Amino acid sequence: LLSFLKKSSFTSRFAAILTLSHNKEKLNFNTFSRQLLARVFGYVGFTTDHSILEATSQKHLKGHGLQIMTESMMSNLQNLMLHHLGSCANQKSWKEDGLFNYCYNIVFRAGYLALYGNATAQTEGDEEKARINDRTESEILFHEFRKYDQLFPNLAYGVLTPKGRREANRLTRFFEDSLSMKRMKNKENVSGWIWDMSHMRREEGMKELMIDRCMFVLLWGSQGNTGPSSFWLLLYLMKHPDAMEAVRNEVLKVLKESGQEVRPGGPLVNLTHEMLMKTPVLDSAVEEVLRLVAAPLLTRSVLQDMTQKMADGREFLIRKGDRMAVFPYIAVHIDPEIHPDPFTFKYDRFLTPEGTKKTDFYKQGKRVRYYTMPWGSGVSMCPGRFFATNELKQFVFLMLVYFDFELMNPDEKIPHIDHQRWGFGTMQPDREVQFRYRLRY
Numbered sequence: 001l002l003s004f005l006k007k008s009s010f011t012s013r014f015a016a017i018l019t020l021s022h023n024k025e026k027l028n029f030n031t032f033s034r035q036l037l038a039r040v041f042g043y044v045g046f047t048t049d050h051s052i053l054e055a056t057s058q059k060h061l062k063g064h065g066l067q068i069m070t071e072s073m074m075s076n077l078q079n080l081m082l083h084h085l086g087s088c089a090n091q092k093s094w095k096e097d098g099l100f101n102y103c104y105n106i107v108f109r110a111g112y113l114a115l116y117g118n119a120t121a122q123t124e125g126d127e128e129k130a131r132i133n134d135r136t137e138s139e140i141l142f143h144e145f146r147k148y149d150q151l152f153p154n155l156a157y158g159v160l161t162p163k164g165r166r167e168a169n170r171l172t173r174f175f176e177d178s179l180s181m182k183r184m185k186n187k188e189n190v191s192g193w194i195w196d197m198s199h200m201r202r203e204e205g206m207k208e209l210m211i212d213r214c215m216f217v218l219l220w221g222s223q224g225n226t227g228p229s230s231f232w233l234l235l236y237l238m239k240h241p242d243a244m245e246a247v248r249n250e251v252l253k254v255l256k257e258s259g260q261e262v263r264p265g266g267p268l269v270n271l272t273h274e275m276l277m278k279t280p281v282l283d284s285a286v287e288e289v290l291r292l293v294a295a296p297l298l299t300r301s302v303l304q305d306m307t308q309k310m311a312d313g314r315e316f317l318i319r320k321g322d323r324m325a326v327f328p329y330i331a332v333h334i335d336p337e338i339h340p341d342p343f344t345f346k347y348d349r350f351l352t353p354e355g356t357k358k359t360d361f362y363k364q365g366k367r368v369r370y371y372t373m374p375w376g377s378g379v380s381m382c383p384g385r386f387f388a389t390n391e392l393k394q395f396v397f398l399m400l401v402y403f404d405f406e407l408m409n410p411d412e413k414i415p416h417i418d419h420q421r422w423g424f425g426t427m428q429p430d431r432e433v434q435f436r437y438r439l440r441y
């Protein structure tokens, strides 16, 4: 795919194609993605599906709704990462783990609980049992999700072996059941986003099984990228001590300014939405990591004949029925004119000399509007982008204030990316990286 895209002088076509992708009448994401969702997840939605998504995302993944989700994410991260604080004397000893597994596990499970809700004290007996149940149930779910995640590229390409196909079907049934509305009714803190998504479909007459499948699609869409992104973020910070120091100093400053401190036996840090808005250095590091590892292929169906004018004056006829794809990774993320030395991690690439967010990037003297596109663009731009960014920041924040962590092998090379996954969002490494961590206090 990459060599094809390189040959087809994709970069020069990029800007204009992007403009088109905002044109709802002519180019439509849904026509294409619907076919994929039907084939891969067996989910057949309504024609109103996209307006439901837009309405609920507007309400719950931005503004006040986003704050509620972020708070819920925080308490779930605390339950998963810090539940053992004070309970065991040797917590200060080092613990080894695979970094990819560790990060994906925590971020997936906390994100899942924040979206799909917690066990209740009523059904489990008391608060503590409910928290234990959340930990156990989300662990099982993560392990099954990883099996599906590994089958996913071949599933999407339609080249799974019969054995793989049977396993994918089993996993689909498992998730339909685990995420079913029947089960969700016994939970509390189910996010407004998930709740509205299911209710609005039911009100429109969608069958229960299809709603459960939709819940699985949303789990996959919301959790498949954030965990792997958190892995790359921690890895790049560990490989770049200057970046680690800058981010850690910022995080500790924000913590201090909030009047909180981490001390043995003290209360858990309450990382508020407001605190998360004061971290330009961490923001830049997150954006830089996504530039390096987010490589989605953005597909669009062409709904009517049209002429495409290029920035260089050329014109192309795009026919009704054509399918188009934009691959911003090559077109912008690693374009050396826009991002000099594009394969090097520079944590401050998105910072101005004054320490604020940098937004001016240039190509051939002209300012580039889309200098990174990890979230896609236009009608189907990722509605979860603000939540995902907060998740990443919360995870790193807690890691930095509560733990010391380091690579087992300080000379560890950054792993290659798993080429099977080009186009599916955040890339995954082709091998695990060992690290160790321990409580700082």
Ligand code: HEM
Binding pocket: 029, 053, 221, 222, 223, 225, 226, 229, 294, 296, 298, 299, 374, 375, 376, 377, 378, 379, 380, 381, 382, 383, 384, 385, 387, 388, 425, 426
């Ligand atoms: C680092 C994490 C994430 C990355 C890199 C990412 C990236 C993307 C990309 C590239 C798209 C397709 C955009 C397009 O075709 O133009 C997308 C769509 C989507 N994302 Fe995300 N995403 C992330 C996290 C999330 C989270 C946390 C949620 C939910 C809370 C979410 C919900 C969705 C949904 C529902 C869509 C489909 C949008 C539509 O059809 O209109 N994503 N995401």
